[in-house]
Amino acid sequence: MLKDGEKGAVIQRDKQSYAIVPHTPLGLVTPDLLRKVADVAEKFGVKALKLTSAQRIALVGLHEEEIDAAWKELEMDPGAAVGLCVRSVKACPGTTFCRLAKQDSLGLALELDKRYHGRKLPWKMKMGVSGCINQCAENCIKDLGFIGKANGWAVTVGGNGGSRPRLARLLTEGLTTGEALDMAQRVVDFFDANAKKTQRLGRVIEKMGWEEFRKAVGA
Ligand code: SF4
Numbered sequence: 001m002l003k004d005g006e007k008g009a010v011i012q013r014d015k016q017s018y019a020i021v022p023h024t025p026l027g028l029v030t031p032d033l034l035r036k037v038a039d040v041a042e043k044f045g046v047k048a049l050k051l052t053s054a055q056r057i058a059l060v061g062l063h064e065e066e067i068d069a070a071w072k073e074l075e076m077d078p079g080a081a082v083g084l085c086v087r088s089v090k091a092c093p094g095t096t097f098c099r100l101a102k103q104d105s106l107g108l109a110l111e112l113d114k115r116y117h118g119r120k121l122p123w124k125m126k127m128g129v130s131g132c133i134n135q136c137a138e139n140c141i142k143d144l145g146f147i148g149k150a151n152g153w154a155v156t157v158g159g160n161g162g163s164r165p166r167l168a169r170l171l172t173e174g175l176t177t178g179e180a181l182d183m184a185q186r187v188v189d190f191f192d193a194n195a196k197k198t199q200r201l202g203r204v205i206e207k208m209g210w211e212e213f214r215k216a217v218g219a
Contacts, residue, residue: 008067023117084123085119088126092105093131095148103152112127112129115185140159152179153180155171166202168202
């Protein structure tokens with residue numbers, strides 16, 4: 001039996017089958033990609049195709065001996081669906097498509113995804129990028145979030161869902177995209193240096209104190 005996450009496979013409830021979850025940055029897919037996923041799903045007779053909260057498509061119900069062949073046919077990288085790392089960057093359509101957007105959420109999120117998706121950390125971290133204050137990327141429950149406003153990016157930190165949910169808090173605002181990326185780097189590095197296993201960023205900040213944290217990341 002594979003370990004959870006080995007070969008990009010996630011063990012399922014029956015303890016015999018696996019899901020594989022290709023990396024589809026920001027949930028942007030093409031007709032060709034969807035056709036390929038559908039073809040692989042059909043070829044291996046998966047039990048379900050599940051759209052995930054991380055804007056991915058999980059192929060559920062593969063057998064261990066099928067995992068390598070399925071990945072080879074997909075020609076895609078695994079998404080960081082499990083493990084201690086930056087799991088996902090969720091983004092709304094932003095100024096690319098949405099009439100309400102104030103900032104380019106897809107542009108910022110794509111850069112964040114390139115830099116951090118799968119980066120190893122002491123515990124998991126999720127990011128969200130929304131083009132306006134409506135927060136369609138659910139920034140309020142993301143460890144690190146960016147909200148587009150007329151004067152630039154607002155940065156939120158410390159949110160998470162899960163068994164001990166926590167709402168994110170506003171760290172700073174009025175940042176350019178370059179400044180937002182610099183802040184992301186400092187927050188990720190801070191988490192890497194200060195978190196312990198099972199501690200989401202919000203808990204680390206709570207233990208350290210808000211003002212200390214702000215100083216530590218130069219906010
Ligand atoms: S957060 Fe704002 S910009 Fe993004 S999809 Fe929602 S309404 Fe549109």
